[in-house]
Amino acid sequence: MPRTAEQFANIRQERKEEILQVALRLFGEKGYEATSIDMIAKTANISKGLVYNYFENKQKLLETVLDMFFEKLGDTFKALYDSAEPAEVIIRQMLYTLRDSMKADIEFWQFYTRLSFQFTEYLKRQYGAEMGRWMHKVTAMMEELRFANPQIEAIKLGSIIDGICINYILAPKFYPIDEVIENVADGFETQRADPR
Amino acid sequence: MPRTAEQFANIRQERKEEILQVALRLFGEKGYEATSIDMIAKTANISKGLVYNYFENKQKLLETVLDMFFEKLGDTFKALYDSAEPAEVIIRQMLYTLRDSMKADIEFWQFYTRLSFQFTEYLKRQYGAEMGRWMHKVTAMMEELRFANPQIEAIKLGSIIDGICINYILAPKFYPIDEVIENVADGFETQRADPR
Amino acid sequence: MPRTAEQFANIRQERKEEILQVALRLFGEKGYEATSIDMIAKTANISKGLVYNYFENKQKLLETVLDMFFEKLGDTFKALYDSAEPAEVIIRQMLYTLRDSMKADIEFWQFYTRLSFQFTEYLKRQYGAEMGRWMHKVTAMMEELRFANPQIEAIKLGSIIDGICINYILAPKFYPIDEVIENVADGFETQRADPR
Amino acid sequence: MPRTAEQFANIRQERKEEILQVALRLFGEKGYEATSIDMIAKTANISKGLVYNYFENKQKLLETVLDMFFEKLGDTFKALYDSAEPAEVIIRQMLYTLRDSMKADIEFWQFYTRLSFQFTEYLKRQYGAEMGRWMHKVTAMMEELRFANPQIEAIKLGSIIDGICINYILAPKFYPIDEVIENVADGFETQRADPR
DNA sequence: TATGAATGAGTGTTCATTCAT
DNA sequence: TATGAATGAACACTCATTCAT
Numbered sequence: 001m002p003r004t005a006e007q008f009a010n011i012r013q014e015r016k017e018e019i020l021q022v023a024l025r026l027f028g029e030k031g032y033e034a035t036s037i038d039m040i041a042k043t044a045n046i047s048k049g050l051v052y053n054y055f056e057n058k059q060k061l062l063e064t065v066l067d068m069f070f071e072k073l074g075d076t077f078k079a080l081y082d083s084a085e086p087a088e089v090i091i092r093q094m095l096y097t098l099r100d101s102m103k104a105d106i107e108f109w110q111f112y113t114r115l116s117f118q119f120t121e122y123l124k125r126q127y128g129a130e131m132g133r134w135m136h137k138v139t140a141m142m143e144e145l146r147f148a149n150p151q152i153e154a155i156k157l158g159s160i161i162d163g164i165c166i167n168y169i170l171a172p173k174f175y176p177i178d179e180v181i182e183n184v185a186d187g188f189e190t191q192r193a194d195p196r
Numbered sequence: 197m198p199r200t201a202e203q204f205a206n207i208r209q210e211r212k213e214e215i216l217q218v219a220l221r222l223f224g225e226k227g228y229e230a231t232s233i234d235m236i237a238k239t240a241n242i243s244k245g246l247v248y249n250y251f252e253n254k255q256k257l258l259e260t261v262l263d264m265f266f267e268k269l270g271d272t273f274k275a276l277y278d279s280a281e282p283a284e285v286i287i288r289q290m291l292y293t294l295r296d297s298m299k300a301d302i303e304f305w306q307f308y309t310r311l312s313f314q315f316t317e318y319l320k321r322q323y324g325a326e327m328g329r330w331m332h333k334v335t336a337m338m339e340e341l342r343f344a345n346p347q348i349e350a351i352k353l354g355s356i357i358d359g360i361c362i363n364y365i366l367a368p369k370f371y372p373i374d375e376v377i378e379n380v381a382d383g384f385e386t387q388r389a390d391p392r
Numbered sequence: 393m394p395r396t397a398e399q400f401a402n403i404r405q406e407r408k409e410e411i412l413q414v415a416l417r418l419f420g421e422k423g424y425e426a427t428s429i430d431m432i433a434k435t436a437n438i439s440k441g442l443v444y445n446y447f448e449n450k451q452k453l454l455e456t457v458l459d460m461f462f463e464k465l466g467d468t469f470k471a472l473y474d475s476a477e478p479a480e481v482i483i484r485q486m487l488y489t490l491r492d493s494m495k496a497d498i499e500f501w502q503f504y505t506r507l508s509f510q511f512t513e514y515l516k517r518q519y520g521a522e523m524g525r526w527m528h529k530v531t532a533m534m535e536e537l538r539f540a541n542p543q544i545e546a547i548k549l550g551s552i553i554d555g556i557c558i559n560y561i562l563a564p565k566f567y568p569i570d571e572v573i574e575n576v577a578d579g580f581e582t583q584r585a586d587p588r
Numbered sequence: 589m590p591r592t593a594e595q596f597a598n599i600r601q602e603r604k605e606e607i608l609q610v611a612l613r614l615f616g617e618k619g620y621e622a623t624s625i626d627m628i629a630k631t632a633n634i635s636k637g638l639v640y641n642y643f644e645n646k647q648k649l650l651e652t653v654l655d656m657f658f659e660k661l662g663d664t665f666k667a668l669y670d671s672a673e674p675a676e677v678i679i680r681q682m683l684y685t686l687r688d689s690m691k692a693d694i695e696f697w698q699f700y701t702r703l704s705f706q707f708t709e710y711l712k713r714q715y716g717a718e719m720g721r722w723m724h725k726v727t728a729m730m731e732e733l734r735f736a737n738p739q740i741e742a743i744k745l746g747s748i749i750d751g752i753c754i755n756y757i758l759a760p761k762f763y764p765i766d767e768v769i770e771n772v773a774d775g776f777e778t779q780r781a782d783p784r
Numbered sequence: 785t786a787t788g789a790a791t792g793a794g795t796g797t798t799c800a801t802t803c804a805t
Numbered sequence: 806t807a808t809g810a811a812t813g814a815a816c817a818c819t820c821a822t823t824c825a826t
Contacts, residue, residue, distance in 0.1 A: 002439075002808035003805055011810065031314055033229040037796060047812045049798080058796065114313050118227065120366060152375045155363075159376065160352075163359030167351075170316060179348045180355065207785080232820060243590075243787045245824085254821065403806080423706065425621040428799060439808045441803085450800065509702050510619055512758060544767045547755075548748075551768065555751030559743075562708060571740045572747065590787030591826055599789065625817060635791045640818065 016054050018044050024065050028111030032062060032118055062115070063122060069112050070127050076101050077134075087141035088192045091157075092185040098161065099181045106172055113169045145191050160184055212250050214240050220261050224307030228258060228314055258311070259318055265308050266323050272297050273330075283337035284388045287353075288381040294357065295377045298364055309365045341387050356380055408446050410436050416457050420503030424454060424510055454507070455514055461504050462519050468493055469526075479533035480584045483549070484577040490553060491573045494560055505561045537583050552576055604642050606632050612653050616699030620650060620706055650703070651710060657700050658715050664689050665722075675729035676780045679745075680773040686749065687769045694760055701757045733779050748772055 003011075022044040026035040037058055041048040055061040076097055083090050102109050116123060123131075135154055142150035142157075164184075168175045218240040222231040233254055237244045251257040272293055279286050298305050312319060331350055338346035338353075360380075364371045414436040418427040429450055433440045447453040468489055475482050494501050508515060527546055534542030534549075556576075560567045591599075610632040614623040625646055629636045643649040664685055671678050690697050704711060723742055730738035730745075752772075756763045 001805065001806085003810090005808095007805080008809065015810080031229075033227070033795095034314075036794080038794090048796090049813070050811055052797065053810065117310060117313070117362075117366070149375065149379070152372060152379055155372060156356075156376050156379055159359030159363050160356050161359065162362055163355030163357065166358050166362070167355050176348060176351060179345065180352050183345070183348050183352055204785080211785095233822085234820075244822090245788065246786055248822070249785070400806080407806090423621070425619075429801085430799075440801090441809065442807055444801070445806070506705060509705070510622075541767065541771070544764060544771050547764060548768050548771055551751030551755050552744075552748050553751065554754050555747030555749065558705075558750055558754070559747050562705070568740060568743065571737065572744050575737070575740055575744055589785085589826065591789090593787095595826080596788065603789080624815080626815090636817090637792070637819080638790055641789065646817065 012054070015046070015050070019046070019051060019054055019061070020065055020068060023061055024068070024111050025107050027062060027065060028107055028114055031114055032058075062119070063126075065111065066115065066119065066122065067126070069108055070130070072105070072108065073101070074130065081133075081137065086192070087144040088185075088188040090141060091138075091188050095161075095181045095185050099177055102165065102168055102177070103172075106169070109165060110169050113165055145188060147191070157184075208250070211242070211246070215242070215247060215250060215257070216261055216264055219257055220264070220307050221303050223258065223261060224303055224310055227310055258315065259322075261307065262311070262315065262318065263322070265304055266326070268301070268304065269297075270326065277333060282388070283340040284381075284384040286337060287334075287384050291357075291377045291381050295373055298361065298373070302365070302368055305361065306365050309362055341384060343387070353380075404446070407438070407442070411438070411443060411446060411453070412457055412460055415453055416460070416503050417499050419454060419457060420499055420506055423506055454511065455518075457503065458507070458511065458514065459518070461500055462522070464497075464500065465493075466522065473529060478584070479536040480577075480580040482533060483530075483580050487553075487573045487577050491569055494557065494569070498561070498564055501557060502561050505558055537580060539583070549576075600642070603634070603638070607634070607639060607642055607649070608653055608656060611649055612656070612699050613695050615650065615653060616695055616702055619702055625649075650707070651714075653699065654703065654707065654710065655714070657696055658718070660693070660696065661689070662718065669725065674780070675732040676773075676776040678729060679726075679776050683749075683769045683773050687765055690753065690756055690765070694757070697753060698757050701753055733776060735779070745772075 019040065022040050023035075026040055026043060029035075037051050038048050040061075041051050044051075051061070055064065077094070080090055080094055080097065083093070085093070135158065138154040138157060139150050142153040145153075147153040164175075164177065164180055168177045215236065219231075219236050222236055222239065225231075233247055234244050236257075237247050247257070251260060273290070276286055276290055276293065279289070281289070331354065334350040334353060335346050338349040341349075343349040360371075360373065360376055364373045411432065415427070415432050418432055418435065421427075429443055430440050432453075433443050443453070447456060469486070472482055472486055472489065475485070477485070527550065530546040530549055531542050534545040537545075539545040556567075556569065556572055560569045607628065610628050611623075614628055614631060617623075625639050626636050628649075629639050632639075639649070643652065665682070668678055668682055668685065671681070673681070723746065726742040726745060727738050730741040733741075735741040752763075752765065752768055756765045
C-alpha cells in the first residue's frame with residue numbers, strides 16, 4: 001500500500017524546508033555562485049538529485065529562499081503599518097523590530113544582505129511594490145515630523161538602516177547594534193521635541 | 197635593437213595596469229565568479245596565458261584590484277587626516293570627497309561594493325588597520341563635537357556612509373546623493389551650533 | 393469483497409496495454425532516449441514505479457512495444473501468405489495492405505521507422521526468421537513472374553517498400569503514397585502482361 | 589616565442605578534423621543522444637574540454653558533421669548536373685556514383701541514414717533547396733523518358749534510393765548492392781528502348 | 785614576453801531504477 | 806497493486822590553470 005497523499009505532502013514539506021534552511025545558510029555564507037547544489041545536498045544529507053525533486057533549478061531555489069525572507073519580513077513589520085502611534089514612536093518600533101529580527105535571524109539577514117545586490121532584478125519585480133509602500137509610509141512619517149525635506153529624510157533613514165545591516169552582519173559580535181539603533185531612534189525624538 | 201631593461205619594466209607596468217583596469221570593470225559588473233580570465237584577457241586584447249604572467253592566479257588578481265582601490269582611496273582622503281579645520285568642516289569635506297569620488301569613479305565603487313562582501317577576510321587582514329585609523333580619527337572629531345557617545349556616533353557615521361554607497365551604486369541615476377550628503381553634513385553643523 | 397485472481401489478471405493486462413500504447417506513441421514521437429519513464433507514466437496517468445511493476449526496465453518495455461508491432465504486422469499480412477491468387481495480385485494486395493496499415497496506424501509506423509535503426513540487433517535476433525520467410529515468399533512470386541533474377545527482384549521490392557515507408561512517415565501530408573504504391577504495383581502487372 | 593598564426597591554424601584544422609571523424613563514426617554507430625561528448629573525446633584521445641574549444645556545443649558538432657556530409661555529396665554529384673547525356677545514362681551514372689560513394693564512405697552514409705531522421709528540421713532549412721534542385725532535375729529526366737507521370741516516377745526513384753541506402757547500410761556485407769543498382773538502372777534503359 | 789591548445793576538476797541538471805510504505 | 810521519495814551515475818558544458826612553442 002502506498003503512503004497516503006497527506007503523508008506524501010508532509011514528507012515533501014519537511015524535506016523542502018530542510019533544503020531551504022541549508023540553502024539560506026550556504027548562500028548567505030558563500031554567495032550564490034560559490035554555493036554548489038552538491039554542497040547544499042551534502043550539507044542536508046541528501047542526494048544532489050533530490051534537490052531537483054523539490055526545486056526546478058538553482059535559480060528557483062534561490063528565489064524561493066528570497067520569497068521566504070520577504071514573507072517573514074512582511075509578517076514582522078505588518079503591525080507597524082496600521083499603527084496609530086506618533087511617527088517617532090513608530091520609527092523607534094520599526095528600528096527595534098529590525099534589530100530584534102537581525103539578532104534572532106542573523107542567517108536570514110546575512111543571506112539577504114549578500115544576495116540582494118546580485119538579484120536586484122528579481123527583487124524589484126517581485127517586491128518593488130512592497131518596498132515602495134514602505135518608502136511611502138516612512139516619507140509620510142517624516143512629513144508628520146515636519147522635516148524640511150521628508151523624502152530625502154526617508155531615503156536617508158533607509159540608507160542608515162542598510163548601513164547598519166551590512167555592518168552588523170559583517171561582525172555581529174563587535175557591532176554595537178543596540179547603541180546605534182538607540183542613537184538613530186533618539187534622533188527622531190529630538191526632532192519632535194525641538195522642531196526647526 | 198633589444199629593449200633595455202627599463203623599457204621592459206615599463207611594458208610590464210603598462211600591461212599590468214591595463215589588465216587591472218579591465219578586471220576592475222568586469223568584476224564590478226558581473227561579480228567575481230561570473231568573470232572568467234578569458235573574458236578579462238579578451239577585453240584587454242591579450243592572451244589568457246599572459247594574465248598568468250602578471251598575476252599568480254585569479255584570486256591574486258582580484259586582491260591586486262582591491263589593493264588598487266584602497267591605494268586610490270587612501271590618496272583621496274590623505275589630506276583630510278592632517279587638516280587643522282574644525283571637525284564639522286572636515287566631516288563635510290570627507291562627505292563631499294566621498295561623493296565626488298563615487299561620482300567620478302563609479303566603476304571603482306561598484307567593484308568595491310560588490311566584492312567587499314566576498315573578500316571580507318582579505319580586507320580585514322590587509323586594511324583592518326587603516327579602517328581602524330579612520331574610525332579613530334572620526335571618533336576624535338565626534339569628541340570635538342561633544343557628542344555624548346563619540347564612538348557610537350563614529351560607528352553610525354560609518355554605517356550611514358556605507359548605506360549611501362550601496363544605494364547610490366545600485367541606482368546612480370535615481371539616488372539623490374547630493375541632497376542626502378548635504379543633509380548628513382548639515383547634521384554636524386547643527387551639532388556644533390546648538391550642542392546639547 | 394476481494395477481487396478474484398481473474399479480475400487481477402484483467403487489470404494487469406489492461407494496465408499493461410495502456411502503458412504500451414503510450415510508450416509506442418512517445419517513443420515514436422520523441423525517440424527512445426528522449427522519452428523518459430516518468431513521461432510515459434504521467435501520460436498514462438500512473439506512477440513511475442508502476443511501470444517497473446509491469447516491465448523489467450526501459451529496454452524491455454521498448455522491446456515489448458516492438459513485439460506488439462510485429463505481432464500486429466504479422467496478423468495484417470497473414471492472409472496473403474496462403475493466398476492462391478497469381479503473384480501480381482498478391483503483390484498488389486501486399487502493397488495495398490501496407491499502405492492502408494500505414495495510413496491507419498501511422499503512430500505504429502513512425503515508431504517502427506524511428507526505432508528500428510537503434511535496435512537492429514534485437515530485431516534481427518527476434519524477427520530475422522520471419523523476415524526471411526517474407527523474403528522467401530516474395531522471391532517465389534518473382535519466380536512465378538519469370539524475372540531473370542527473382543531474388544534480386546525481391547530484395548529490390550523490399551527496398552522500395554522501406555523507402556516508401558520512410559518518406560511517407562517523414563511527411564504523410566505531402567508524400568503521394570497512393571500514386572507511388574499504384575505505380576509500383578502496376579510494374580508487376582506489366583511484367584506478367586509483357587514478359588521479356 | 590609563441591607559435592605563428594599559421595602553426596595555430598594548422599593545429600586547429602587537424603584537431604577539428606580528427607574530432608569530426610570520430611563524431612561521424614560514433615554518431616553513425618550509436619545515434620546522436622547515445623553518443624556522449626566524453627566518448628568522442630576518449631575515442632579521439634583528447635580531453636572532454638577540448639571538444640568545446642573546437643565546437644560550440646554538441647548540436648553544432650553534429651551540424652558540422654552533417655555539413656561535411658552534404659559538401660562531400662555535392663562535390664560527388666556536381667558533374668552530373670550539367671551532363672548533356674541522355675536521361676537514362678545520367679540516371680545510371682547517378683546510381684553508380686551513389687553506389688561507389690556508399691561503398692567508399694560507408695561511415696558517412698551510416699551517419700547520414702541514422703541521423704537524417706532525427707534532424708529533419710536542420711536539413712530542410714539548410715539543404716532543402718539543394719534537395720529541391722535534385723528532385724527537379726530527376727523529374728525533368730523522367731519527362732525526357734516520357735513517363736506518364738514524371739513527378740511520381742521521380743519520387744519513386746528517390747524512395748528506391750533511400751530504401752537501398754538503408755538496407756545496404758544495415759548489412760553491407762550481405763546486401764547485393766551491385767545487382768540491385770544494376771537492376772534499377774536497367775529499368776530506365778528499358779523505358780527508353782520500349783516506351784509505352 | 786606572449787600565445788592559445790590542452791587538461792581536468794567541477795557545475796547544474798536529468799533520469800533509470802529502487803524501495804519503504 | 807500502487808505510490809512517489811530517494812539515489813547515483815551519467816550528461817553537456819565551463820573554466821582556472823599549465824605548458825610547449
